[in-house]
Amino acid sequence: MTRLFDQPDDFAADSAVGFVAASSRWVRPVSGGVVRSTRGADPTVAVVIGGGSGHYPAFAGLVGPGLAHGAVMGNLFASPSAHQVHAVATAAHEGRGVLLSYGNYAGDVLHFSRAQERLRAAGIDCRTVTVTDDISSAPASEHRNRRGIAGDLVVFKIAGGAAEEGMSLDDVERVAVLANERTRSLGVAFSGCTLPGAEEPLFTVPEGRMAVGLGIHGEPGIDEVDVPTATGLAELFVSSLLAEVPDGVDVAGARVVPILNGLGSVKYEELYVVYAAVDRLLSEAGLTVVSPEVGEFCTSFDMAGVSLTLLWLDEELERLWHVPCDTPAYRRGAVGGRIARDSVLLAPEDEVVIGPASEASRRAAATIGRALDDIAHMLHAQAEELGRLDRIAGDGDHGIGMQRGSRAASAAAATAIAAGAGARTALHRAGDAWADQGGGTSGAIWGEMLGALGAALGDDAVVDAAAVGGGIVRMKEAVMSYGKATVGDKTMIDAIVPFADRLRARLSAGDDLTVAWADAAETASVAARATATLTARLGRARSHGDRSLGTPDPGAISFALITHTVHHILEGDD
Amino acid sequence: MTRLFDQPDDFAADSAVGFVAASSRWVRPVSGGVVRSTRGADPTVAVVIGGGSGHYPAFAGLVGPGLAHGAVMGNLFASPSAHQVHAVATAAHEGRGVLLSYGNYAGDVLHFSRAQERLRAAGIDCRTVTVTDDISSAPASEHRNRRGIAGDLVVFKIAGGAAEEGMSLDDVERVAVLANERTRSLGVAFSGCTLPGAEEPLFTVPEGRMAVGLGIHGEPGIDEVDVPTATGLAELFVSSLLAEVPDGVDVAGARVVPILNGLGSVKYEELYVVYAAVDRLLSEAGLTVVSPEVGEFCTSFDMAGVSLTLLWLDEELERLWHVPCDTPAYRRGAVGGRIARDSVLLAPEDEVVIGPASEASRRAAATIGRALDDIAHMLHAQAEELGRLDRIAGDGDHGIGMQRGSRAASAAAATAIAAGAGARTALHRAGDAWADQGGGTSGAIWGEMLGALGAALGDDAVVDAAAVGGGIVRMKEAVMSYGKATVGDKTMIDAIVPFADRLRARLSAGDDLTVAWADAAETASVAARATATLTARLGRARSHGDRSLGTPDPGAISFALITHTVHHILEGDD
Structure with missing residues (x-):
């Protein structure tokens, strides 16, 4: 930990x-x-x-x-x-x-x-x-x-x-594409890391068992078996990787670079015990081993895991693999004379000048600021549960990402509003901050959504029900064009599409914003409950290695929570 | 683990x-x-x-x-x-x-x-x-x-x-001595490693607590405190190391190389968080930081621990610290052209020719072989308990070392005896094998003891009671001259000295070997019991940081166990 x-x-x-x-x-x-x-x-x-x-x-x-x-x-x-x-x-x-x-x-x-x-x-x-x-x-x-x-x-x-x-x-692109096509890895794990301040590890594997195919964030594996001997693990690695030789490679006489990577707490002597068997098995398969690497090259904090990578060389890749390099963590050979880079071009920070805004838009911005503040508090409270749900199907970062992103968004909006920002500017800055600090897919999408909503609301117009309805549709469109998911893919799309459609329909039918929003929020909750149910089923099925249930992400759940939070703000403003 | x-x-x-x-x-x-x-x-x-x-x-x-x-x-x-x-x-x-x-x-x-x-x-x-x-x-x-x-x-x-x-x-010796005088470290730990095949970690630290001053094998620390913040740990490290500036160093303007070392599962990002504070504190103390190192340079399997080392430079040390090098795990700069070393002088293995031996000495060798075999079985059964006792005061390797050493000794003796070895040769080979495979202090001492006993018994003489008594005295003298301990230092010396003295006294008084041996073995047991009692007291006192009880090693206990095992052989031969 x-x-x-x-x-x-x-x-x-x-x-x-x-x-x-x-x-x-x-x-x-x-x-x-x-x-x-x-x-x-x-x-x-x-x-x-x-x-x-x-x-x-x-x-x-x-x-x-x-x-x-x-x-x-x-x-x-x-x-x-x-x-x-x-x-x-x-x-x-x-x-x-x-x-x-x-x-x-x-x-x-x-x-x-x-x-x-x-x-x-x-x-x-x-x-x-x-x-x-x-x-x-x-x-x-x-x-x-x-x-x-x-x-x-x-x-x-x-x-x-x-x-x-x-x-x-x-040419750099060409050889990078080739290197990727010629590179295959398989990983296993015995226990997950515990992130700073977290109560529990990202995942656990039962004592004496080994998860096969785990990702570097604890994404679910494809199998779970008893912990093998070192030689048994080497056999699993080598046989799996030799079952998928890249196109255009003749195994007989092929030259490969093996990289045995420790994820964090499978340590060096242990890696070398496994490597002894890997090296022997590769040679027995008729391969020539070139410049192997055994160590820690891609970790996951102190996750107990190990992976084997094979790079299938051609002449050009072999030459490039041996080009000298000198970095904090990876060095090879003698790097030619270098000159201190006195004037690295520092990327300019975004300007923080706030443009003009109408009084009406500033009032709307104040409401938006309160909503973002409430959202940040709500997501802080829900972060643990959202992370728990995400750990079942994904990498477990949804809760902490939403927490960080919404807090940053709320702070950025507050700063902008204090400086006189209208709705567009407040939402634009909030969106950038959410994307920067929230990270991941959800950070990107929420950044885009707030930006799209802001673009629709502007810094001058009165923000009435019709404007909000239109803005929400723009938000939906931004998500649809940004990602590739559609309704039914168990993502946030499952919530935002019915939400936006219902909101617009109710507003067109003449309902006031608060009533229409409440109804739309309920449709988002339907999608959220479906996600939660599916996640629970997946959690039960997971120990059997059943992957047929898909991988629901909790984006729909957090979206629904946010719509309900905003509803309370709207009710308060009534 | x-x-x-x-x-x-x-x-x-x-x-x-x-x-x-x-x-x-x-x-x-x-x-x-x-x-x-x-x-x-x-x-x-x-x-x-x-x-x-x-x-x-x-x-x-x-x-x-x-x-x-x-x-x-x-x-x-x-x-x-x-x-x-x-x-x-x-x-x-x-x-x-x-x-x-x-x-x-x-x-x-x-x-x-x-x-x-x-x-x-x-x-x-x-x-x-x-x-x-x-x-x-x-x-x-x-x-x-x-x-x-x-x-x-x-x-x-x-x-x-x-x-x-x-x-x-x-000059190499001179600068190495200077480098050691100019180098200070302090380590802390949160949990110990579990050796391959072992049931339990070498040591544990209570959840939320941190042991200060632990060695790299889990030797007891000097303090136990609540886990501090990263900055708190940096303050502990820096203040402790700055409290002991090497002779001849002027702190004002001094140049230091800090090495922040992870012992195994305190990982890189975590080390860098601590290093951020270390770097700041060193600068605030007026020191100039030169070429710092943050990573894993001396581990203890997956022990969760971290240490800070400071090297206080002078001009020569700074130049030598920056000499290019190229090794599997540590590389710096550009190393000049090298030539493949085609003919490394391989050290010749010891010759395995067995010299001539009398029939009487071969019979004695057969008895010695049986005794070594019984000893190996006994130490295999006792390895866990001997390790447990050693973990309280030392590094916990006594059990596994005695187990490995005695098994190797028994095997080497069996091979020699099958090839016709007499007592001296059988014991000599057994001793070398014990030292090679047992390792540590106990391996060295048992290697010396068997060698000394063999030298006393020879490959020709009849091995009678007087010869055994004389040989045991030679064993005792070998131990005394090899180590520096004396009776009362809580080591094996506490057992072998009274054992050898009592055996000789009883033999001089006319007792037969089996009777005299039984009595001598009982004196060894007295020392063993004293060691066990002291170890138990130390275990209780340890949580209070009380180090006044000394550090008993279980060498006296294993010595007593061996004397009793040999006694059974002697009885069987009667």
């Missing part, structure tokens, strides 16, 4: 301060993360990586010559925001384009994709290669949907080596 | 196989450990480090250009034997002398000192610098008695850098 912190909420920020203080030889802080503190003689493509905190050395520990140019540092197990990705990429850019690379998780995809749009809009050529190495997270036929685990290191290292060699963005 | 292994007894050996397979870029296996797989253009002083396994990257992970030349790899938490140290040092030697460096533990001191004698006898100039950085293990006035923890890295790195620069053995 994680025991050492000052304020649990400040953990990721405090850790980043310590990391930067200890690592000034390699990195320099910028808004949203870190970039290299040195540069080479000639500009190169910038490789920008990132994701949630809690996986050190992923991601910031891999920034330095020969590897990444910058890392975006999200909150604990939460994606950084698009704003943060944009800021780090802008600071890392050397004029030859940016490759974004990160593990394939919904929240990261949302935020990094949005940042890519912004970078391209600013004239910076930007490409993306997501890492999808975990064979347990989807069948081979859907390998693009797989999540990224310790294979991150491979894709980052190959891309970083290619950039170091001076390759163009086209 | 440690979950992945094939046979717990083979854990250290299996781990070494995996380590060597994964690390051939840096190391090559030799009898007893590893040496570098490359060499520089010119020969240098050889820095040979080592100790028990379970502390990776200490020790084998630190072998490579710019750091150590070889590492002796003992069993889990057990010193390697003198034979192993000698073999690794011989293989690592490049013709310019050997510096032995290791943490200051009794077992290591015994074995490495004996190896040093043998190296010097073979004409190899050899010096020793033990690491004594842990300020909690003895007061400043007795700093030479302190144990070594994460400060190991500092002394090894400085010595390795000095050798890399081509310094003479005199």
